[in-house]
Amino acid sequence: MTDDTTPLPTTRDDDGIVTLTLTPNPNQTRGGVVVLDSWLLDSIDASIDAIFDGPDPTGLILSSQSERVFVAGADLAEIDALDDEALLAYLIRGAEVYQRIAAMPCPSIATINGACLGGGLEIALHCDVLIGSLVGPDEKPWRIGLPEAGLGLCPGWGGTQMLPARIDPTVAIPATCTGRTFKSNDAPDGLFENIVPKRELASAATAWIKSHPEAHTDRRGRATPLAIDDRNRSAISDGLESVRDQLDDSPSTRAVVECLEVGVEHGWMAAIAAERRLLTDLRHTPEAREKLEQFLARA
Numbered sequence: 321m322t323d324d325t326t327p328l329p330t331t332r333d334d335d336g337i338v339t340l341t342l343t344p345n346p347n348q349t350r351g352g353v354v355v356l357d358s359w360l361l362d363s364i365d366a367s368i369d370a371i372f373d374g375p376d377p378t379g380l381i382l383s384s385q386s387e388r389v390f391v392a393g394a395d396l397a398e399i400d401a402l403d404d405e406a407l408l409a410y411l412i413r414g415a416e417v418y419q420r421i422a423a424m425p426c427p428s429i430a431t432i433n434g435a436c437l438g439g440g441l442e443i444a445l446h447c448d449v450l451i452g453s454l455v456g457p458d459e460k461p462w463r464i465g466l467p468e469a470g471l472g473l474c475p476g477w478g479g480t481q482m483l484p485a486r487i488d489p490t491v492a493i494p495a496t497c498t499g500r501t502f503k504s505n506d507a508p509d510g511l512f513e514n515i516v517p518k519r520e521l522a523s524a525a526t527a528w529i530k531s532h533p534e535a536h537t538d539r540r541g542r543a544t545p546l547a548i549d550d551r552n553r554s555a556i557s558d559g560l561e562s563v564r565d566q567l568d569d570s571p572s573t574r575a576v577v578e579c580l581e582v583g584v585e586h587g588w589m590a591a592i593a594a595e596r597r598l599l600t601d602l603r604h605t606p607e608a609r610e611k612l613e614q615f616l617a618r619a
Contacts, residue, residue: 336378357395379529391440427535449513461503470499472608480579481547489559548583
């Protein structure tokens with residue numbers, strides 16, 4: 321862990337439901353935007369330790385302190401500065417922290433109050449369900465999705481496996497291969513359990529947990545988040561075959577397809593290992609280097 325790691329803000333209500341609030345790195349506030357960096361991963365880990373210093377929670381609500389986003393994604397500058405060995409270690413570390421959410425012995429829900437991208441969506445998908453904030457008629461919709469392929473990369477924390485298990489695979493797979501994200505007011509069926517006004521996110525999450533006290537039992541039995549498994553393997557494989565001819569032949573698309581094929585054939589652990597390997601390789605391709613350098617120059 322980093323030297324300045326401290327548990328994130330947590331509250332526990334009278335019913336034992338814990339709210340864990342993601343916050344910006346105090347050393348890199350980024351205008352109040354929550355970004356998944358090493359500090360945040362370590363702080364989530366420390367926070368889960370602190371939660372279990374008390375009685376087991378009856379529910380977990382994952383929220384964000386940011387007014388504009390849930391999580392904007394990973395810190396690409398931090399990632400790009402790592403050599404391959406260090407990047408693989410970073411991705412493994414993130415997967416270990418995310419798995420602690422998937423292993424929670426209680427119902428879990430992510431309250432999405434704004435943009436939820438890349439690693440931000442992947443951490444949310446480790447929860448049982450997502451609740452999103454309603455956008456008013458005069459407000460700009462926020463975005464949710466896996467934009468990595470737009471930078472010549474692929475997801476690294478299970479996104480290729482989890483998104484097609486939540487929504488129609490023929491929608492999820494092309495979006496992941498291109499990096500296309502979804503508007504919050506036009507999200508695919510299955511992504512959100514519910515959409516409520518932002519001020520009602522916490523109360524809606526609490527109500528859902530109380531009305532679904534056994535929601536975690538299936539996840540705990542799998543020991544993984546909702547992803548490719550025996551129940552959806554055929555549907556996701558069929559979905560991939562139905563869109564395969566529509567996909568381009570870019571390195572990032574080939575990587576996403578390979579991860580899906582590994583997940584269908586060998587399951588979650590093999591698939592996320594493939595994501596890590598392919599993401600590490602992809603960042604060295606000319607396509608990714610050009611896009612990453614343009615992105616980092618604007619950041």
